[in-house]
Amino acid sequence: MRVIGLKCRVCGREFPNAPLYACDNCFGPLEVIYNWEFIAERTSKEKVEKGPKSIWRYADLLPVDTLKPVDLGAGYTRFIKADNLGEEIGLKNLYLLDDSTNPTYSFKDRVVSVAVTKAIEFGMKAVGCASTGNLAGSLAAHAAKAKLPSYIFVPRGIEKNKIIQAVVHGAKIIEVEGTYDDANRLATEIAEENPEWGFVNINLRPYYVEGSKTLAYETVERLGWMTPDQVVVPMGSGALLCAIFRGFTDLERVGFIDDNKVTLNGAQPRGLPIAKAVKYGGNVEPVKKLETIVHSLAIGNPADGIFAKEIIKKTGGSAEDPSDEETVEAVKLLAKTEGIFTELAGGVTIAALKKLVEDGSIDSYDVVVAYLTGNGLKTPEVILNYIPETIQIRPRIEEFEKVVVA
Numbered sequence: 001m002r003v004i005g006l007k008c009r010v011c012g013r014e015f016p017n018a019p020l021y022a023c024d025n026c027f028g029p030l031e032v033i034y035n036w037e038f039i040a041e042r043t044s045k046e047k048v049e050k051g052p053k054s055i056w057r058y059a060d061l062l063p064v065d066t067l068k069p070v071d072l073g074a075g076y077t078r079f080i081k082a083d084n085l086g087e088e089i090g091l092k093n094l095y096l097l098d099d100s101t102n103p104t105y106s107f108k109d110r111v112v113s114v115a116v117t118k119a120i121e122f123g124m125k126a127v128g129c130a131s132t133g134n135l136a137g138s139l140a141a142h143a144a145k146a147k148l149p150s151y152i153f154v155p156r157g158i159e160k161n162k163i164i165q166a167v168v169h170g171a172k173i174i175e176v177e178g179t180y181d182d183a184n185r186l187a188t189e190i191a192e193e194n195p196e197w198g199f200v201n202i203n204l205r206p207y208y209v210e211g212s213k214t215l216a217y218e219t220v221e222r223l224g225w226m227t228p229d230q231v232v233v234p235m236g237s238g239a240l241l242c243a244i245f246r247g248f249t250d251l252e253r254v255g256f257i258d259d260n261k262v263t264l265n266g267a268q269p270r271g272l273p274i275a276k277a278v279k280y281g282g283n284v285e286p287v288k289k290l291e292t293i294v295h296s297l298a299i300g301n302p303a304d305g306i307f308a309k310e311i312i313k314k315t316g317g318s319a320e321d322p323s324d325e326e327t328v329e330a331v332k333l334l335a336k337t338e339g340i341f342t343e344l345a346g347g348v349t350i351a352a353l354k355k356l357v358e359d360g361s362i363d364s365y366d367v368v369v370a371y372l373t374g375n376g377l378k379t380p381e382v383i384l385n386y387i388p389e390t391i392q393i394r395p396r397i398e399e400f401e402k403v404v405v406a
Contacts (some may be wrong), residue, residue, distance in 0.1 A: 003063050004037055006030040006206055007308065019122055019195065019203040029303060030206045032063045037175050048217075052076075055110050055214040061250055062114055062214075066099040069117040070146045072393045075214050078100045079222040082370075084337040089354045093367040095228070097219060101376065104141050105159045106166060106374035107240070111211035112200055112380030116142040118207040119198030126151065127198045128191075130184035134172075134298060134374055137165030139200055144169045153183040161208040161220060161381070192234055204265060209239050213226060216247025227262050230317070232353045234345045234373055235268040235275065236297040238308030245311045246372075263359070264311050265321045266319040269327065272331075274305045278312050278319035293324045293346040293382050296374070318361045322351035328386040330354065331376065341376035344383075351375075390405030 008016040021030055043060035051057030055075030071076030078098040086094035099107040112135070119127050127143050128151035129135050136152045143150035156175040164174055176183040191199040200208045213309070220227055227248065233241040241264060248260040267274035269292040277284045284305035290298040292376050312319055322330070327344055330351035335341050342350070352368050356362045376383075393399040 001065055002034055002060070003034050003065070004033040006049040007033050007369055019124075021197060021203050021205045022234060032206050034063070034250075034338045036253045041342055044256055045221075045256060048221065049185045055113060055211060056093070058214055059215045061217065061254070063210050064114065064117050066120055066121050067181045068360050070113055070120065070142050071139060072109065072113065072145055072264075074101040074102050074113045074211075076218060078383055079218065080338065080340075085334060085350075088333065088337055089318060089362050090357050091362070091368055091398060092365050095219075095223075095367070095369045096338065096340070096372055097215060097369060098340060098342075098372045099215075099223075099347070100340065100372055100376070101106055104134070104137045104173055105323060106343070106376075107212065107215070107371075109142075110139040110214055111208045112142045114201035114211035115198065115204045115208035115266055116146050117206055117330050119148070119200075120146060122198065123150075124198040125196045125199060129200050129202075129203075130154070130180065130187040130188060131166075134160050134378065135201065136171065137169070140166035140169035140171035143171065143338075153187045155180050155183050161318070162379075192223065205299045207242050208314060210246075211241050213241035213247035213250060214255065215240075216244045216372060219253065220248070222367075223367070226367075227257055227260065228361050228369045230263045230265060232265045232267055232349050232356065232368070232370045234297060234371065235266045235302070235308060235319075236299045236345075237271075238266075238274050238303045238304035238306075240371075240373075241266055241308045242304050242311060245315070262315065263317045264315045265317040265352070265356055267306060267349045268321055269297055270317065270321045272298065272302075272321065273300065274302055274308050275319040275321040277305070284309055294327060294348055295379075296343065296345045297348060318359075319357060320355040321350035322355065325386075326351040327385050331383060332387075334372075340372065342372045343374035343376050343378050346372040393406055 003017045007019050008023035008028045011026045013025045041076050053076040054073050055068050080096045082094045082096045102109040126149045129139050130153040150171040152171045153174045155178045191203045198204045251257045252260045273284045286301040327347040331347035334350050
């Protein structure tokens with residue numbers, strides 16, 4: 001078996017392979033323990049290359065033992081040599097891994113595909129989550145494919161466009177009076193009372209986060225089984241950066257790379273805890289007042305913040321915290337140079353990348369990979385105030401010519 005069990009990331013206490021997420025000794029988060037000797041004997045680069053063009057080409061490195069995963073085609077997304085953007089910001093070897101092309105248009109498809117597959121493996125009868133956006137749509141789609149009922153808990157009054165994708169896929173939307181934290185708290189209580197329900201970011205979280213490791217796997221495979229010098233990762237809870245680091249480490253464990261010397265850099269909106277702690281020193285302290293338009297990364301008390309900071313420091317990386325204005329300008333820069341309309345989290349990544357090059361943290365000849373986690377069409381209303389008005393003319397050629405001359 002690939003999975004031995006779970007282990008607390010704080011005190012090291014071990015637990016069985018079960019839908020658990022917190023240590024009953026110190027309340028620390030749990031992570032998957034793998035049988036790496038078993039895995040190394042059964043996987044190879046050649047086997048991966050012959051696999052499906054989705055995250056499940058890396059099935060040997062994921063925490064499931066089922067032969068039939070819930071696979072909508074998440075992963076193996078566009079890997080782009082971004083020469084135009086690189087020239088604009090001063091990089092010779094810039095690559096973008098673009099998850100805006102996933103089935104529901106965000107990286108959440110990677111983690112949900114693993115979590116829903118694991119829910120089936122555990123014999124669960126329903127799946128759910130607390131969400132205000134990308135996770136809701138992804139969970140609903142994968143639940144539909146798996147023929148499982150899904151329940152999405154959202155704060156009351158949420159904009160309909162944020163949950164329409166989930167509604168179309170048949171999810172039951174439960175509006176909870178209060179904030180997202182209130183919705184998440186209720187979902188946690190329900191998960192504890194109903195062990196046959198798999199809440200992907202609660203009682204299935206240790207398995208769920210493992211789906212993000214595939215971003216590291218794809219990076220190395222698409223570079224010809226070579227590691228990049230540096231990567232730039234958007235941070236909300238910090239879980240994505242931690243998972244990508246584990247992914248590079250996994251490839252070293254099974255002999256796909258010689259060693260993991262990748263420098264990990266974090267990107268987070270201005271004033272948020274992880275980037276603030278890395279950039280200015282001190283601990284990762286919770287922030288109550290979140291003043292940013294980048295709602296997908298606006299987590300004031302990041303669960304993996306301490307671990308993300310440790311990884312950044314351990315690998316010699318840095319963190320940047322662009323303003324909302326810099327983020328929007330980066331969204332537009334990426335669109336104008338590479339023809340990619342990313343969501344605001346991707347704008348944070350590109351804005352941070354630009355800053356890291358400017359301050360010398362990233363050398364112009366480094367092989368750099370930046371991760372774009374979602375599609376800009378998810379939240380177009382957010383940047384409406386930052387784009388120019390259309391040009392209006394009467395239907396006469398001389399008026400058009402005046403506009404062209406202008």
